[in-house]
Amino acid sequence: MTRGARLTVDDVSKHYGASVALDSVSLSIDPGSYVVILGPSGSGKTTLLSLLGGFTQPTSGRILVDDGDVTHLPPARRPTTTVFQDYALFPHMTVGQNIGFGLTMHKIRGDERSEKIERMLGVVGLPGIEDRAVTSLSGGQQQRVALARALVIEPRVLLLDEPLGALDLKLRRQMQDELGEIQRRVGTTFVHVTHDQEEAMSLADVVVVLRDGRIEDQGSPESLYLQPATRFSATFMGDSNLIDGRVVRTTDETVEVETSLGNLTVPGRASEGAEVTLAIRPEHLRADRGGDIVLGEGRITGRHFIGMHQRCRIQMGDRELILNAPTKPLLPEGATVVVTAHPDDFVVLI
Amino acid sequence: MRRIGTLLRTTYVLVVFGFIFLPVVVLIVFSFQDGAVSVPPLRGLSLRWYGELFADGRMMAALRNSVLVAVVSAIICTVLGFIAAYGLARYRPRGAAALRALLIAPLGVSYLVIGLGLSLGFSELGIGRSLMLVIIGHVVINLPLAFAILLSQMNEDQEQIERAARDLGAGEFHVITKVTVPMLLPGILAAFLLSFTLSWDEFVIALLLTRFDVTLPVEIWSALRTGLNPKTNAAGTIVFVLSVSLLFVTYWISRRRIGGQRR
Amino acid sequence: MTSHEKSTRKGWALSGPALLWTSLFFLAPMGFVVAVSFWRRVGGTLDRTLTLDNYRTIFEDDVFTTALRSSLEVVLITVVASLLVAYPFAYILAYRVPARWQRPLLILAVLPFWTSYVVRSYSWLLVLAKNGVINQAMMTSGLISSPITLANTRLATVIGFVHFFTMLVSLTIYASLTQIPESYRKAARDLGASPVATFLRVTLPLSMPGVVVGAFLTFVLAIGDFITPQILGGGNELLLPQAIMLQVQRRGDFPLAAALSVLLLVVVGAVYAVFARRLSLERR
Numbered sequence: 037m038t039r040g041a042r043l044t045v046d047d048v049s050k051h052y053g054a055s056v057a058l059d060s061v062s063l064s065i066d067p068g069s070y071v072v073i074l075g076p077s078g079s080g081k082t083t084l085l086s087l088l089g090g091f092t093q094p095t096s097g098r099i100l101v102d103d104g105d106v107t108h109l110p111p112a113r114r115p116t117t118t119v120f121q122d123y124a125l126f127p128h129m130t131v132g133q134n135i136g137f138g139l140t141m142h143k144i145r146g147d148e149r150s151e152k153i154e155r156m157l158g159v160v161g162l163p164g165i166e167d168r169a170v171t172s173l174s175g176g177q178q179q180r181v182a183l184a185r186a187l188v189i190e191p192r193v194l195l196l197d198e199p200l201g202a203l204d205l206k207l208r209r210q211m212q213d214e215l216g217e218i219q220r221r222v223g224t225t226f227v228h229v230t231h232d233q234e235e236a237m238s239l240a241d242v243v244v245v246l247r248d249g250r251i252e253d254q255g256s257p258e259s260l261y262l263q264p265a266t267r268f269s270a271t272f273m274g275d276s277n278l279i280d281g282r283v284v285r286t287t288d289e290t291v292e293v294e295t296s297l298g299n300l301t302v303p304g305r306a307s308e309g310a311e312v313t314l315a316i317r318p319e320h321l322r323a324d325r326g327g328d329i330v331l332g333e334g335r336i337t338g339r340h341f342i343g344m345h346q347r348c349r350i351q352m353g354d355r356e357l358i359l360n361a362p363t364k365p366l367l368p369e370g371a372t373v374v375v376t377a378h379p380d381d382f383v384v385l386i
Numbered sequence: 387m388r389r390i391g392t393l394l395r396t397t398y399v400l401v402v403f404g405f406i407f408l409p410v411v412v413l414i415v416f417s418f419q420d421g422a423v424s425v426p427p428l429r430g431l432s433l434r435w436y437g438e439l440f441a442d443g444r445m446m447a448a449l450r451n452s453v454l455v456a457v458v459s460a461i462i463c464t465v466l467g468f469i470a471a472y473g474l475a476r477y478r479p480r481g482a483a484a485l486r487a488l489l490i491a492p493l494g495v496s497y498l499v500i501g502l503g504l505s506l507g508f509s510e511l512g513i514g515r516s517l518m519l520v521i522i523g524h525v526v527i528n529l530p531l532a533f534a535i536l537l538s539q540m541n542e543d544q545e546q547i548e549r550a551a552r553d554l555g556a557g558e559f560h561v562i563t564k565v566t567v568p569m570l571l572p573g574i575l576a577a578f579l580l581s582f583t584l585s586w587d588e589f590v591i592a593l594l595l596t597r598f599d600v601t602l603p604v605e606i607w608s609a610l611r612t613g614l615n616p617k618t619n620a621a622g623t624i625v626f627v628l629s630v631s632l633l634f635v636t637y638w639i640s641r642r643r644i645g646g647q648r649r
Numbered sequence: 650m651t652s653h654e655k656s657t658r659k660g661w662a663l664s665g666p667a668l669l670w671t672s673l674f675f676l677a678p679m680g681f682v683v684a685v686s687f688w689r690r691v692g693g694t695l696d697r698t699l700t701l702d703n704y705r706t707i708f709e710d711d712v713f714t715t716a717l718r719s720s721l722e723v724v725l726i727t728v729v730a731s732l733l734v735a736y737p738f739a740y741i742l743a744y745r746v747p748a749r750w751q752r753p754l755l756i757l758a759v760l761p762f763w764t765s766y767v768v769r770s771y772s773w774l775l776v777l778a779k780n781g782v783i784n785q786a787m788m789t790s791g792l793i794s795s796p797i798t799l800a801n802t803r804l805a806t807v808i809g810f811v812h813f814f815t816m817l818v819s820l821t822i823y824a825s826l827t828q829i830p831e832s833y834r835k836a837a838r839d840l841g842a843s844p845v846a847t848f849l850r851v852t853l854p855l856s857m858p859g860v861v862v863g864a865f866l867t868f869v870l871a872i873g874d875f876i877t878p879q880i881l882g883g884g885n886e887l888l889l890p891q892a893i894m895l896q897v898q899r900r901g902d903f904p905l906a907a908a909l910s911v912l913l914l915v916v917v918g919a920v921y922a923v924f925a926r927r928l929s930l931e932r933r
Contacts, residue, residue: 089839090839091835091839110838111835111838111839112838112839112840112841112842112843116839117839117840118835118836118839120832120835120836121832122830122832124830124832124833124835124836126833126836126837126851126855127855128854128855137837137840137842137850138840138841141840141841141842141843141846142841185836185840186839186840189840189841395741395745398737398738398741399738399741399742399754402734402738402758402815403757403758405734405812405815406758406760406761406812406815406816407760407761408776408782409761409764409769409772409773409775409776409812410760410761410764410772412772412775412776412782413764413768413771413772413775416775423780424775425775425778425780425781425782425785426780426781426782426785426786427785462670466666466667466670467667469663469664469666469667470663470664470666470667470668472663473659473660473661473662473663473664474660474663474664476660477656477657477659477660477663478656478660479656479657479658479659479660479661479664480653480657481657481661482660485660485661485664485668488668488671489664489667489668489671491671491675492671492675494869494917494921495675495679495873495914495917496872496873496874496890496910496913496917497873498873498874498875498890498893498894498910498913499679499682499873499893499910499913499914500675500678500679502682502893502897502906502907502910503675503678503679503681503682503910504674504678505897506678506681506682506685506903506907507677507678507681510681522674523674525670525674526670526671526674526675529667529670529671533667583763587763587765587766588765588766589765589766589767589876590766590875590876594897603765603766603767603768606765606767606768606771607767610767610771610880614771614774614775614778618771619775621768622764622765622767622768622771622772625764625765625768626763626764626765626768629763629764629765630760630763633760633763637756
């Protein structure tokens with residue numbers, strides 16, 4: 037199989053009349069990586085994918101595949117292929133004819149063509165169904181055939197538009213794992229668009245968070261989760277407790293922030309006097325004295341048993357914190373607890 | 387390149403529109419001809435032929451006959467079509483497919499053959515040609531359409547609503563008059579108006595089944611024998627304008643209906 | 650009585666009046682036409698002994714075999730020409746015109762549909778006549794020096810037909826085209842197909858239902874139409890419906906007219922049988 041290509045998006049904007057779908061987006065994607073573009077609807081993620089695939093022209097900026105400028109190439113002449121959200125399998129063709137369509141268009145015929153089709157059906161785990169009608173396939177099977185059809189012409193970059201959106205939850209999680217495996221096997225650069233953050237976390241080498249046509253945050257799933265760059269990405273990817281405050285003192289490595297929960301000294305950089313937000317994940321708060329920072333006493337006003345943890349709402353003065361505690365010991369509703377945390381688990385958002 | 391493509395496409399669309407509208411425009415323009423022939427050159431505009439048309443007793447009688455035939459046949463089509471569609475949609479009787487095929491069958495047969503069959507049949511029974519027979523014939527050709535339109539408008543949601551009405555104590559008669567008919571009113575009107583338009587335009591059956599009292603298309607046909615003249619244009623224009631107005635009413639109603647169903 | 654039997658009864662009872670009407674005024678007359686086609690006209694009366702004489706006449710008399718052949722020719726030309734005119738029109742409308750203009754344009758395009766048969770054909774006569782719009786326009790512009798014969802020819806009949814059926818076929822093809830998701834065409838282009846290949850391999854095959862339905866409707870309606878060939882074609886060429894009318898109105902030979910009608914029904918039935926599979930596939 038061909039190796040994946042480096043994909044570079046250089047200061048790309050897309051305007052539709054007065055509205056701005058993408059605003060100066062720049063992005064560099066390593067060869068052979070699995071990139072997930074994550075964002076709520078209207079964030080511009082589908083527009084970005086459409087620009088990469090060549091179905092839309094940017095208002096300004098350039099798109100490069102390796103060192104080649106493809107900005108003005110039509111879809112047919114780009115080393116990219118797209119897996120469409122509705123799969124777009126041709127209903128009047130068999131599975132084999134669908135997968136072979138791109139090969140025929142690239143003048144690959146005869147034995148070579150049938151071998152490639154056969155091999156690709158093997159890769160997506162559907163060997164021997166060349167002669168089936170695509171209309172007789174289940175949703176999951178159609179998804180794989182669409183994948184095979186796009187991969188068989190050996191694109192340098194594969195674009196996937198909400199590829200799992202039409203599947204039910206269980207199938208989605210299963211296909212999610214398979215997608216990752218297929219990508220590792222073929223080595224093509226995958227660019228996958230979704231609004232499902234769990235999908236993004238489990239598949240991506242790199243997640244790009246898009247909001248209102250701008251890149252909000254990017255990085256590995258771990259760094260994005262543990263070190264979100266903005267309030268939006270801190271709350272869009274899982275829950276966060278956000279504590280507003282003002283920086284009252286700084287050292288080389290720490291800041292002391294005045295908050296409604298007292299002065300908290302945490303690692304990070306900010307200028308003295310700045311208004312900042314401290315973010316901390318619910319699972320990093322403790323309902324005992326085990327943490328180095330004491331946030332104070334609070335009353336448990338609500339508790340849900342989730343299975344792997346118990347999720348508590350804790351009233352601390354005039355504000356509420358979400359705390360995920362281990363399932364033992366059970367925390368009774370109405371009880372008063374001391375909430376603590378480790379300084380390292382706070383993220384300073386400017 | 388792109389410009390040329392757009393230019394070619396625009397030209398093609400305009401040519402097709404020209405082709406489609408040519409005869410209609412010629413018809414309407416020369417109905418205002420200030421002269422005796424309905425071909426170029428246009429000698430000036432005048433309403434004189436409309437005046438003559440309205441003064442023509444035979445034409446006016448034919449117009450009245452056409453409206454009568456269209457109204458009566460459209461009412462019969464709508465009523466019969468409605469209850470048949472209701473029976474089929476709500477009771478799903480065994481043999482529904484055959485029933486449907488049978489009721490729709492006349493659509494596949496030429497008006498000429500239907501007219502011939504009725505004409506032969508009635509003369510065999512000793513029944514003379516009359517507007518009554520034209521009404522019968524027009525119901526035969528339009529009933530399938532009215533039936534199909536109404537059937538397509540009936541769905542299972544409405545059935546639930548009717549069930550709710552029964553559950554609240556309404557008898558069968560009240561269910562139909564107070565729930566079903568109001569609910570389906572747009573479809574019923576559309577079926578009626580389409581039947582009306584097609585009946586009032588129909589020629590062959592009317593020709594074969596009438597003798598002295600004729601409908602407007604038949605009268606226009608006989609006027610044609612005396613050659614092209616602007617009075618015929620005026621009559622044709624009136625037929626066209628009335629049909630198009632009815633069409634717009636139908637479209638407006640059905641669009642409201644579809645819009646209402648989707649959301 | 651089970652509830653299904655009960656509802657079957659009610660269903661049929663409610664369909665009863667429509668069924669009765671269709672039986673009395675459609676099925677029975679059609680049956681009667683078939684019966685009459687096996688009788689014979691003797692002088693002014695009907696001889697009711699069954700005979701195949703009429704059918705023999707049809708197939709032995711050149712007038713009728715020619716009428717059948719002409720009818721088939723004219724109608725096939727009409728079907729092909731209507732599809733050729735309507736397809737690009739529907740295609741441009743469906744894919745190249747902004748969505749909000751499509752419906753108004755489509756409605757505008759089928760407006761003349763609602764002129765009656767007679768009036769529509771009469772209007773074409775005004776256009777095609779010796780002193781009609783086309784001849785006068787061409788003479789004024791110096792294209793021709795003396796009027797050419799357009800009216801009362803097969804060409805005139807075909808023009809009249811194509812005019813009517815272009816509107817009809819545009820509708821069915823447009824409906825088919827707009828049902829094809831845009832992503833299919835995008836996918837084809839993405840996989841390397843040229844615009845022509847995309848059309849031939851994806852769009853055209855997927856729009857075939859509309860083409861087939863349009864062609865079928867055109868065939869059925871055109872082959873049974875009396876007015877267009879009568880007004881525009883004139884008496885120069887006799888088509889099947891004109892042959893039937895001639896027997897009815899001039900000759901008073903109803904058995905022969907009935908036999909010709911049966912022939913017409915058989916032709917339509919045969920075409921339906923050929924198309925039936927594709928038509929029912931379409932419905933699914």
